[in-house]
Amino acid sequence: MMLDVKIHHQGLTRAKAVKEFQKYVWMSQKRVHKELSRVQSIPGQASAYMIGQQMIVKLRNHLQKELGM
Numbered sequence: 397m398m399l400d401v402k403i404h405h406q407g408l409t410r411a412k413a414v415k416e417f418q419k420y421v422w423m424s425q426k427r428v429h430k431e432l433s434r435v436q437s438i439p440g441q442a443s444a445y446m447i448g449q450q451m452i453v454k455l456r457n458h459l460q461k462e463l464g465m
Contacts, residue, residue, distance in 0.1 A: 400435050400442040410436070 399417060402408035408416075410432065417428045435442055459465075 397442045397446050399432070400440065403436055404439045 399408065399413050402416075403413055413432055413435075414428060417423070417432060418425075421428070421431075423431070
């Protein structure tokens with residue numbers, strides 16, 4: 397998610413993004429480039445995905461509490 401912001405808002409280059417990705421994420425080189433291409437081609441997608449995931453978890457926890465599960 398941080399690369400999404402850095403690439404589209406702060407102008408992070410692809411080469412620097414690859415290095416940063418490899419520093420924090422343990423993926424194969426091929427997968428790093430695939431994920432980076434996805435992030436570059438769809439601005440905000442990674443951020444929107446995480447926000448959506450957090451909302452689903454929040455709603456699920458609320459419903460479990462309400463239903464006594």
